[in-house]
Amino acid sequence: MATIAIYSVKGGVGKTTFAVNLAWCSSQISCRKTLLWDLDAASGSGFLLGIDPRKKHEAQSVFADGSDPAKLIRHSRYPGLDLLPADESIRTLDRQFDRLGKKKRLAKLVSGLAKEYDRIIFDCPPVLNEVSAQVMRAADVVIVPLPPSPLSARALDAVVEEVRGSGKGHPPILPVLSMIDMRRSLHREAREANPTWPVVPLASAVEQCAVERQPVAAFAPKSPAARAFAQLWTAIERKLASQ
Ligand SMILES: Nc1ncnc2c1ncn2[C@@H]1O[C@H](COP(=O)(O)OP(=O)(O)OP(=O)(O)O)[C@@H](O)[C@H]1O
Numbered sequence: 663m664a665t666i667a668i669y670s671v672k673g674g675v676g677k678t679t680f681a682v683n684l685a686w687c688s689s690q691i692s693c694r695k696t697l698l699w700d701l702d703a704a705s706g707s708g709f710l711l712g713i714d715p716r717k718k719h720e721a722q723s724v725f726a727d728g729s730d731p732a733k734l735i736r737h738s739r740y741p742g743l744d745l746l747p748a749d750e751s752i753r754t755l756d757r758q759f760d761r762l763g764k765k766k767r768l769a770k771l772v773s774g775l776a777k778e779y780d781r782i783i784f785d786c787p788p789v790l791n792e793v794s795a796q797v798m799r800a801a802d803v804v805i806v807p808l809p810p811s812p813l814s815a816r817a818l819d820a821v822v823e824e825v826r827g828s829g830k831g832h833p834p835i836l837p838v839l840s841m842i843d844m845r846r847s848l849h850r851e852a853r854e855a856n857p858t859w860p861v862v863p864l865a866s867a868v869e870q871c872a873v874e875r876q877p878v879a880a881f882a883p884k885s886p887a888a889r890a891f892a893q894l895w896t897a898i899e900r901k902l903a904s905q
Pocket residue numbers: 672673674675676677678679680702704706786787788840841842862863864865866868869870872
């Protein structure tokens with residue numbers, strides 16, 4: 663089993679979009695039993711998978727001592743792809759972790775799910791607190807979506823620092839250029855400066871995910887964006903295999 667975190671300290675960079683599309687690739691292309699674990703109270707992952715929230719706000723109960731995350735897991739319409747949904751109750755998850763006082767609570771929950779799943783993908787909130795610290799201790803690789811802007815470089819620096827702070831044997835980071843538009847010179851320059859980083863293009867098909875409430879490959883399988891996510895997934899699997 664391997665755990666993949668999609669993380670950045672910056673909001674709106676494509677984390678949820680990546681998480682949902684990569685979870686689809688993991689389950690439908692690689693046929694891995696996959697859990698998409700939404701750690702953001704905004705619960706965008708469930709929305710993009712077409713899964714409506716239950717009325718009860720119970721996501722925080724997953725993290726309490728003696729809890730069983732399996733109780734909250736929902737099947738998606740795609741075989742082998744499940745969701746552990748978020749809701750408003752995890753808005754203060756950092757404080758809940760602090761109160762628990764267990765630095766590896768999330769890692770422990772992950773290891774409890776290892777029998778059921780081959781891949782767990784975290785959709786992270788844009789925070790730098792105990793939630794991100796727990797994610798770093800639980801993840802085998804950290805994917806950082808970076809829109810091509812000077813501010814993104816600072817976001818990457820912050821992630822690198824956070825990962826290093828998670829101690830010995832910290833997870834590797836894979837930066838990915840997100841929302842690249844090769845018609846713009848700044849974007850071309852960002853591409854040229856980082857030729858080995860995977861790329862996800864700016865595409866209306868990706869925006870359309872929120873209208874269709876499906877991963878892009880499910881409704882536009884031949885689109886460049888679907889191809890880009892499949893290639894990114896291959897790069898992630900390669901990175902995991904090389905560890
Ligand atoms: N490659 C892309 N092409 C076009 N639009 C995109 C692309 N990636 C993301 N978007 C759009 O950008 C917006 C933000 O994306 P997303 O919600 O995935 O970011 P996020 O990092 O999860 O945000 P937050 O920090 O708020 O959770 C969404 O409207 C999404 O449709």
